[in-house]
Amino acid sequence: xxxxxxxxxxxxxxxxxxxxxxxxxxxxxxxxxxxxxxxxxxxxxxxxxxxxxxxxxxxxxxxxxxxxxxxxxxxxxxxxxxxxxxxxxxxxxxxxxxxxxxxxxxxxxxxxxxxxxxxxxxxxxxxxxxxxxxxxxxxxxxxxxxxxxxxxxxxxxxxxxxxxxxxxxxxxxxxxxxxxxxxxxxxxxxxxxxxxxxxxxxxxxxxxxxxxxxxxxxxxxxxxxxxxxxxxxxxxxxxxxxxxxxxxxxxxxxxxxxxxxxxxxxxxxxxxxxxxxxxxxxxxxxxxxxxxxxxxxxxxxxxxxxxxxxxxxxxxxxxxxxxxxxxxxxxxxxxxxxxxxxxxxxxxxxxxxxxxxxxxxxxxxxxxxxxxxxxxxxxxxxxxxxxxxxxxxxxxxxxxxxxxxxxxxxxxxxxxxxxxxxxxxxxxxxxxxxxxxxxxxxxxxxxxxxxxxxxxxxxxxxxxxx
Amino acid sequence: xxxxxxxxxxxxxxxxxxxxxxxxxxxxxxxxxxxxxxxxxxxxxxxxxxxxxxxxxxxxxxxxxxxxxxxxxxxxxxxxxxxxxxxxxxxxxxxxxxxxxxxxxxxxxxxxxxxxxxxx
Numbered sequence: 001x002x003x004x005x006x007x008x009x010x011x012x013x014x015x016x017x018x019x020x021x022x023x024x025x026x027x028x029x030x031x032x033x034x035x036x037x038x039x040x041x042x043x044x045x046x047x048x049x050x051x052x053x054x055x056x057x058x059x060x061x062x063x064x065x066x067x068x069x070x071x072x073x074x075x076x077x078x079x080x081x082x083x084x085x086x087x088x089x090x091x092x093x094x095x096x097x098x099x100x101x102x103x104x105x106x107x108x109x110x111x112x113x114x115x116x117x118x119x120x121x122x123x124x125x126x127x128x129x130x131x132x133x134x135x136x137x138x139x140x141x142x143x144x145x146x147x148x149x150x151x152x153x154x155x156x157x158x159x160x161x162x163x164x165x166x167x168x169x170x171x172x173x174x175x176x177x178x179x180x181x182x183x184x185x186x187x188x189x190x191x192x193x194x195x196x197x198x199x200x201x202x203x204x205x206x207x208x209x210x211x212x213x214x215x216x217x218x219x220x221x222x223x224x225x226x227x228x229x230x231x232x233x234x235x236x237x238x239x240x241x242x243x244x245x246x247x248x249x250x251x252x253x254x255x256x257x258x259x260x261x262x263x264x265x266x267x268x269x270x271x272x273x274x275x276x277x278x279x280x281x282x283x284x285x286x287x288x289x290x291x292x293x294x295x296x297x298x299x300x301x302x303x304x305x306x307x308x309x310x311x312x313x314x315x316x317x318x319x320x321x322x323x324x325x326x327x328x329x330x331x332x333x334x335x336x337x338x339x340x341x342x343x344x345x346x347x348x349x350x351x352x353x354x355x356x357x358x359x360x361x362x363x364x365x366x367x368x369x370x371x372x373x374x375x376x377x378x379x380x381x382x383x384x385x386x387x388x389x390x391x392x393x394x395x396x397x398x399x400x401x402x403x404x405x406x407x408x409x410x411x412x413x414x415x416x417x418x419x420x421x422x423x424x425x426x427x428x429x430x431x432x433x434x435x436x437x438x439x440x441x442x443x444x445x446x447x448x449x450x451x452x453x454x455x456x457x458x459x460x461x462x463x464x465x466x
Numbered sequence: 467x468x469x470x471x472x473x474x475x476x477x478x479x480x481x482x483x484x485x486x487x488x489x490x491x492x493x494x495x496x497x498x499x500x501x502x503x504x505x506x507x508x509x510x511x512x513x514x515x516x517x518x519x520x521x522x523x524x525x526x527x528x529x530x531x532x533x534x535x536x537x538x539x540x541x542x543x544x545x546x547x548x549x550x551x552x553x554x555x556x557x558x559x560x561x562x563x564x565x566x567x568x569x570x571x572x573x574x575x576x577x578x579x580x581x582x583x584x585x586x
Contacts, residue, residue, distance in 0.1 A: 052485070053548050144485065228480070233579050235478060270478065270493065273532045277491035279482035281538045283529050299531045331549055372544075372551040380553045382563050384518035401551040445549035448485060 014251040017197045019044040019190055019214075021245050024221030025051055026072050026097075030081075032221070032245035037082045037091060039260050040247050043197070045086065046189045047078060047095035048219050055183060056158040056328025056444040058099050059132075063157070064442075071105035071180075072097035076112055079178075083109075087118050087177060094168060094189050098180040100158075102127045105180045106463045113465035121465040124176035126167030128458035129183060131451065135159035135327060138455060142327070142447040149327065149449055157444055158328035161451055164289030164319075165211070166202055167458045168192030174462055183326075185288050187215025194250055208291035209316020213298055214248055214255055216286070217275050217310065221245050224257065224275040225306075226265030239264025244306075255310040256303065267308050269300035285317075287324065292317040322450035329447060332369065332405040335440040337417040338376070340429030342395035349425045350375060350398040356424065357400060360416045366402075367409045374399040403443060410440040467573035474565035475577025477503060481561035484538075486546040487522075488557040490564050493534040495578050500533035506569045512537055515563055537564070 020036035023029070026049040036045060049072045061068045069075075075097045086093055098105040106125035113121040131138075136153040149156075163181070165188040171179040172193060184192075191211030194200070200207040217224050222243045230237040237243075244263025249256045259267055276295055280286055283295040297315040300308050341350045354373050361371070376397035379386035400417075404410040420428050473479075473492070476499050481490045492507050494500045509526050516524065522540025529536060543557050544550040571577075 051547075052483075056548065231478070233582060234474065236582070269532075270495070273493045273534055274478065274480040274491060276532065277489070277493075277529065277534060277536045278480055279484055279489055280536060281484060281487065281489060281527075282525075283527050283536050296529050296531060328548070334549075334551065336551075336553075370551055374553050376553065381559050382519070383552060385516055385563055399553055401553070403549075403551060443549050446485065446546060 014253070015198075016249055016251045017044070017194060018042050018247055018249045019046055019193060019218065020247045021218045021221040022047045023078070024048055024219065024223060026054065026074060028221060030078070033078060034081050035260055035263070036245060036247065037085050037089070042091050042247065044193045045082070045091055045093050046218070047093070047097060048186050048189055048221070049074070049095065049097045050099070050183060050186070052326060052446055053444070055099060055160050055326065056446060059158040059328060060442055060444050062100070069104070070101035071099045071108070075105055075108060079109060080112060080116070083113060083121070084116055084118055087121055092172065092176070092193070093178040094193055095179070096181045096184055096189060098125060098127070098182050100130065100182070102180045102182045103461060106461070109178055109180065110463045110465045118465060121178065122176050123178045123180065123463045124171030124174060125461045125463065126163070126171055126179060126181040126184070126458065128167065129161035129163045129456050131159040131161060131325060131455070132156065134455070135325065138451060140449045140451060142449050144447050152329055155329040155331070156327060157330055159325055161323040161325045161456050162289055163323070163456070163458055164188055164202065165192035165195055167460050169196045169202065170460045172196040174460065176462065186219035187212045187288060188290065190215035190218050190248070191290065198252065202290055205291045205316035205318050206314060207316065209293045209314070210255070210312050212286070212288050212291060212293040213295065213310065213312050213315055214250060216293070217257065217272060218246055218248055220275060220278060222265065223278065224271055225259045225267050226271055229266065229271050229274060235270070237264070237266045255312065256307060257310060258307045265306070267306040269302060269308060272300045272308050272310070287320065289319065289323055291319050321453060323453055323456055325449050325451045327447050327449060328444045331443040331445040332403060333407050333410040333440050334401065334403045334443050335410045335413050336399060336401035337413055337439070338397050338399045338431050339417065339420055339424070340395070340397050340431055341427065342429070343427070346396050347375070347389070347393055349427065350396045352425050353398055353420065353428065357416060364412055364416065366412050367406065368402045368404050370403045372401045374401070407440055411438060414439065468570050469573050469575070470568050470570050471575070471577055472565060473507065473567040473569050475579060476569060476571070477565070479561035479564045481557055481559070481564070483543060483547060483557045486541050486543050488539045488542045488560050490537045490539065490561055491534055492537070492564060493532065497533045500530065502569065502571070503535055504528065507535055507567065511567055512564070515567060516542065
């Protein structure tokens with residue numbers, strides 16, 4: 001424990017810790033981090049940068065272009081504006097931007113600190129859990145299909161476990177100013193620093209449950225503070241363009257969510273409820289690496305404008321013997337094209353075009369695993385659950401997408417779409433024709449499996465700027 | 467006397483993804499309407515809405531402390547974001563379909579839109 005850190009703050013005589021949510025995913029807004037550092041009175045600033053597909057997509061990007069960094073390409077852009085202030089104010093940074101190679105990311109942050117003239121910055125890399133080379137040999141089965149993972153051995157491009165908070169706790173105990181991790185359970189980015197600050201044992205399920213509730217509410221950034229909530233006439237959110245990202249203040253017995261004054265957005269029980277259930281299956285049994293959390297034991301109370309107290313009633317249950325692993329599998333290629341219609345007979349002309357394309361696909365012997373036609377404006381979003389068409393639409397976009405095993409088969413789609421300019425039906429509008437390149441992209445499907453904890457070793461390394 | 471209104475007047479909703487499943491919450495604006503949700507927003511009712519795109523199970527979970535239900539729709543995303551051909555690949559736009567569900571309320575029930583109009 002370095003005395004330089006300000007987390008000995010007290011709230012009404014109790015130790016309190018303040019954490020801010022800088023990002024919810026890799027390509028989230030950039031402004032909140034700086035605002036939180038300048039005005040948030042924070043102990044920790046946390047960056048979440050992953051979705052389910054992040055690691056496999058990064059792996060594929062590196063196969064296609066070896067120059068692609070193995071970590072979040074926004075790593076430097078995110079940290080450069082704030083690193084000096086964070087060090088000066090004693091705000092520690094927790095980030096899962098290490099992706100495939102947290103050590104390389106940590107070294108990059110050290111180089112950035114040197115370039116900025118920040119002396120004595122300690123950057124920890126938390127690695128482990130990347131099982132790409134081993135996963136097929138562990139005798140596991142995919143949860144989705146029940147099939148042995150080994151049967152897909154040739155197609156595996158990535159496999160990584162969701163790690164728990166241990167690596168983050170160890171890194172902070174070693175005095176890290178910045179902690180860069182590979183994939184960890186998103187909520188652990190918040191639970192980790194809390195466990196470190198309050199000295200919770202990671203086997204203490206009750207505290208782990210509290211920590212995971214906090215982390216789960218915070219991990220999606222603005223989504224708990226009025227983002228992704230507004231619905232005109234039903235749910236009002238002030239100044240959506242300037243949402244203030246959430247801050248959580250935690251003491252031994254209280255959890256209070258807030259956001260910076262004079263920012264847009266909304267923090268209310270309703271915004272917290274939406275986030276509590278977001279991406280959750282059985283709320284009474286929310287699996288994480290460090291515990292199982294019973295989210296039905298959570299309630300919310302508005303304590304001031306844009307301030308909500310989170311009431312957690314014994315939500316933590318003991319952890320399971322396994323960790324969840326995501327496995328990325330090469331599954332060929334996909335591509336999509338669109339053609340555009342409007343005015344009288346638009347829908348009839350779109351339908352005629354679908355029939356024409358289906359005929360052409362037979363003519364050229366297209367070998368596709370799946371072909372999908374959507375009528376954007378009618379059924380492109382809710383698909384077959386969309387209501388029947390009762391009113392002739394003024395405009396409609398025919399979108400066609402397909403999946404193939406062979407890249408050359410996927411390229412056939414554009415070779416049939418482009419000629420519609422002269423071979424198609426009347427008044428066929430075109431889109432993005434000036435881009436001559438291929439819109440074919442590789443498909444990496446994700447499956448999951450459960451791996452015994454013993455199969456995963458977490459290691460922490462420290463990297464210093466001089 | 468009863469009247470039929472859309473669920474949008476009673477509850478709000480957010481959808482998220484987990485692999486090839488979609489999770490869709492239904493949260494009462496007013497805690498006293500939670501019983502109405504439990505009674506009318508059933509798995510059968512939800513299957514009528516999402517059935518055409520849901521190839522797997524539909525499960526309902528009750529979260530009384532916050533006056534909410536949580537639905538899990540399996541095999542609804544055409545393989546999930548990693549491999550789907552669906553134009554909207556995330557299922558994050560599926561919550562608005564839930565809010566189109568018709569529900570029956572007392573004739574005097576004041577829905578969310580009217581309440582918001584009266585408040586501004």
